[in-house]
Amino acid sequence: MTKTVLVTGGNRGIGLEIVRGFAKQGYKVLLGCRREEDGEDVKKDIVGKDIQVVELDLSNTASVKEHMNRAMAVYGNIDVLVNNAGIMEDGAWEELDPAAIAQSMQVHVNGPFALIQQVLPGMLENNFGRIVNVSSGYGAFSENMQGPLAYAVSKAALNALTLNLANQIDSDKNVKINAMCPGWVHTRMGGSSAPRTPEKGAETAIWLGQLDDDGPSGQFFRDKKRLDW
Template sequence: MTPIVFVTGGNRGIGLEIVRGFAKEGCKVLLGCRNEEDGEQAIEDIVGADVQVIEMDLSNDQQVEDTIVRAEAVYGRIDVLVNNAGVMDDADWQDLDVSKIKHSMQVHVNGAFTLIKQLLPGMLERNYGRIINMSSGWGSFHEGMEGPLAYAVSKAALNALTLNLANSIDDDKNVQINSMCPGWVHTRMGGRDAPKSPEEGAETAVWLGLQEEDGPNGKFFRDKTEIEW
């Protein structure tokens, strides 16, 4: 079976490299992004692969639900979901408006959950599915929750969502839900001083998406190695 993959925030940075990575593995890929033209431009050099662009806005839950219906109709199903889309608000708590926290939670947690809620039932019914949530060490209690408040708290909540949902999966089901940290990556969000390339940041997501039946569930990874929450 050729996996069908849906990647949010797939038009640049790590997301685009995740799209490339799955395409190189022969997967059919749906690239989710806020602007269809940006997505089409991003995939111009991905030659010989089956990649389709899906316009979506994670800030609107109803639109997300409607988009997933359209996305599933393209190939008939979605086997792998990568919740990669993210926002970075680096304001200190003294200067942070509550609306900014709400926006970070909407993109990182609410939007991700809306997608999972739409797709997980089909994965369970078909007895095959992989969900990868793009988190961060900045949202890790083990690493001190050292990131900017809105970003760190929303990523920690995404980790909690990951573990709670993974615990709900019966052991006999071939469905896996995991979080990952890409590390400090040279992207628009990570900045030019970051030591890792987007390609390196994407590797763990592709690796998790192509895990065999006995692969991990309810775990947190960086560089294909399990780390603490």
């Protein structure tokens, strides 16, 4: 039976390559993006695949829940969720408006959590699910939290959310939740100096979304290798 994957921020960069990767593997792909027309534009280039656009603005939790309820009513349960959407607020702490931290937390933590709350019950009931949170080494204490404050702190919170939820899922359930760092990727967010392609940045997310039943959960990865938190 064809599995359904939802990829947030799926209309460009790493997210678009995650969409392409799952589509090539024969998944039904729900391409989540803030504006439906943006998703429809990029979808045209992926010929012959089952890709549907779902409007999801993670900056508004109520809107996320409304649109996800509508999408699940049409397409059914989600088997794989990739929380990829992100924003980069790179202001120095001296100048940083607290509202920027709140916005980063909303997009990187609150929005993903709202989606997880909606898809996880179905995963547990079906005894299958894969949740992939696209995080960053900037959010790892093991890498000294050296990134821009709002981005690093919100990604650290996403890592914490990943581990806490994984600890709460019964080990006999075939549901895995992991976080990953795509590395420094040449995208609009990563900038033109970044050495990695979006395709390379997407590889670990696609791998985590297709883990075998005995695969890991509650872990943090880069290039399919486990990292310390």
